[in-house]
Amino acid sequence: MTFLLDVKGLNVRFRTEFGLVHAVNEVSFSVSKGETLAVVGESGSGKSVTALALMRLLDRTALIDGEASFEGVNLFTMSEKEMQKIRGARIGMIFQDPMTALNPVFTVGDQIAEVVLIHRDCTKQEAKTRAIEMMGLVGIPDSRRRVDQYPHEFSGGMRQRAMIAMAIANSPSLLIADEPTTALDVTVQAQVMEVIRSVQESIGLTVMLITHDLGLVAGFADRIQVMYAGQLVETAERDRIFYETRNPYTRALLDSIPSQLGVPGTELKTIGGNPPSLLSPPPGCLFQPRCVHATEDCRMTRPELKSVGQNHLSRCLRSSDLGVLR
């Protein structure tokens, strides 16, 4: 089986005045054509940095190594010029905050048409027609009129739709959605996810969805990979993650989802403590100080990512004796 995107041994470190911050450590994963991969983790777990590294959008303080083969080419070794032909054409990306992700001084239509114009050999008029068509596809009503409006005349949900229209205007094969609904109202979140899903079906898009919201992932992802402190800690088919959880961190994340059926008055579950410093990571398991299953051994030995089932990997020393965590 060939993968659309195959990442091997990705490391991202940031040079800071205090030393190197290891934001992403030895992350390897692959995405097959047409599937939806969700990358889940708390703030600072390295999920957004992974995505930005793939797009080579990190600033000069970032040191990236590893290999990322996309449609047969390595994203990390190509020149910046070649990379510009991939961005916006083969890989589209949408971001967390649609309120600030659009340039306030150009019309929404111009911004969508621009991405068409620079990647295709077409006239301005054709690009604008394509922009209107895309805006219709993502469910922006009255797109013929709204194409000439500015971002401040759009609501948050409409702006995120415009971002999606921009990201898919050149029918890319991969869409990276970096927390696409975090800044939106709950009702709008569902609409935006619905737009992504319908676009995915209509143009056969592969989606890499980055989020911290497991509830969102439950109805959307084919496969889930959980990150903690810059490492992959568990990856499996969606249902295995939810019902055959093997990693204590994943379990703790699942337990923190507020239940709508919970007994009134019970406290919400949280994960105590803080993630470790990525400047000088402690020896042993990085989650160990916050883990309810931690033993003496966990403090000394850094666990490896091990197979615990069909296409199911988990990073835990005790995965065999803990079994399925509930």
Place this chain on the structure above:
Amino acid sequence: MLTYVIRRVLSTIPLLIGAMYLVHVGVSATSDPLASLRLCLPRCQEGYDRVVEIYELDRSIWVRPFAWFGDAIRGDFGKSEALGEPVGNVLLERGLNTAMMAIPAFLISALLAVLLSVYSARRQYSKTDYVLTGFSFLGLALPTFFVGLVLQVFWGVWFPQWTGMKPFYTGSMRTGSVLELLQSITLPVLTLVIVSVAAESRFGRANMLEIISSDYVRTARAKGLSESRVIWKHALRNAMIPLVTLWALDFAALLSGSVITETIFSWPGLGPAFVIALTKPDLDLVMGITILAAVIAIVFNLIADLLYGWLDPRIRFD
């Protein structure tokens, strides 16, 4: 849009009148055109009476501005005692001389400020950025007269043979050749450029840095735009919005006459005329130059506001 402009212009009229009134009262209160005449009083009673009549010195200083207003509305700004010419002529001639220096100085400094701020922001903390930052702080710290004098001594006195530049303006505006004009205008223009570019590029760099790290610039990069298109199209237009204010203030100040630079280089502009008018004091000339400066300031503020609307669609004038 047109209504907005008309409303803006009309709303400045009371402001202008208020400012004129205060300047007139202030100058009248602090000066006494009769001081020297009073010393020889019995002998020159006739002259004394004439001066009192011309300047209406028998009336209170609070009502004297109204007579000046009456004449000014009819286009008569009075006669400059110090220069022996009607104030209208002085303003026109000296205003043009000042503009001759102010316009190139402004255009060069605005262009340089944009280029330097883009360069510094894109290569933040590089060696060149540090050097540029150092020079701009130097430019901010050094007083204009010092910059002017250094240029004058270096290019005009020590090494005039290198470029043939003149430390002072000597010839007449009308008769001199273009080369002569360039030789005498280069150093004062350079002085003004150094002083204004220092402030503008600091400000521009700070804006540009903030915008380069903004989300929409990242979006532009994620679209696959080339770096130059990201900077010159998506970032620059946003970075210009706050710079426009500074430019409007700077250009208005330059056009109203740069007192120090023009004086140092003996440039026959509004600046030295204002100094002469104040030291005399020559009330009509002070009033004339003040009103010109006020009008220029108002016009440029209006231009800046209109440019905002053009640059930033969130600001509308409907």
